[in-house]
Amino acid sequence: MGGHFVQGHVDGVAVVASRTPGDGWENVSFKVPGSLMEFIVEKGSIxxxxxxxxxxxxxxxxxxxxxxxxxxxxxxxxxxxAQVGARVNVEVDVLGKYVARAIAARMDGKNGN
Incomplete structure (x- = not known):
């Protein structure tokens, strides 16, 4: 499987924090709601x-x-x-949400039965 599943569900809104041109690309930074950060990993998909x-x-x-x-x-x-300050819709990787839910259930002593 390449890439990730995009479902079209909006999990939150991020704000463009900065834009830095590179040689053949542009780095764009976004301020993301803190509640979504646990579902985001470096080199992962968003x-x-x-x-x-x-x-x-x-x-x-x-x-x-x-x-x-x-x-x-x-x-x-x-x-x-999208200029600095622009708002963009965010969808985190659904697999990350499933993993977080499974771990939380285990931590709470629930095993899905």
Whole structure:
């Protein structure tokens, strides 16, 4: 399986915190709701405004993530025009939510029976 499952469910809203042009890409950082950070991992998948992306950097202390956008993504998605301060929809990886729920159930002494 490549990539991740995108269901189209909005889990929260992130805010564009910074944009840093690179050589052939652009690093874009987002302030993410703290309640969603447990479901995000570096080099894992996240969906921002319906675009499946890889998390390049994760900053738990500041509740933020950075993704690297290639020219095609900048050109054909809304993320190319999203300025600092813009709000974008966030969908975290559903597998992360399932894992967190299973662990929480185990910690609470529930085994799913």
């Amino acid at each position: 969906t921002l405004d319906g675009v499946s992306l890889t998390v390049a950097e994760l900053d738990d202390a500041n509740s933020s993530i950075t993704v690297a956008l290639i020219p095609e993504t900048l050109k054909v998605t809304t993320l190319g025009a």
